[in-house]
Amino acid sequence: MxxxxxxxxxxxxxxxxxxxxxxxxxxxxxxxxxxxxxxASGSMRVAQAVTKTVEGKTYSPEMKLGEQ
Known part of the structure; x- marks a missing residue:
């Protein structure tokens, strides 16, 4: 997945x-x-997308992605 x-x-x-x-x-x-x-803050904001392949799991909206 x-x-x-x-x-x-x-x-x-x-x-x-x-x-x-x-x-x-x-x-x-x-x-x-x-x-x-x-x-609002007068500062720069940054965003970076990341992906990860994990085996043996089924996606659920309740997953805490940062803990995978």
Whole structure:
């Protein structure tokens, strides 16, 4: 089964650590990151899609994707 998630956050080292943690758990980058200016906070936000193939599982909306 293929899983998909989008990681989001402010464009800072914390976001890089979030993506690095996902990669260390077997997730792979899917496409390029996206950047957008958040006018409410005056800062840049970033998003990165990641995917992961898992065996022996059945998808359920209740799955906690970050724990896979």
């Amino acid at each position: 293929q899983l998909y998630r989008v990681l989001t956050g402010p464009d800072d080292s914390g976001f890089c650590h979030k993506v690095s943690a996902a990669l260390s758990k077997g997730w792979t980058l899917h496409g390029d990151p996206s950047y957008a200016h958040d006018p």
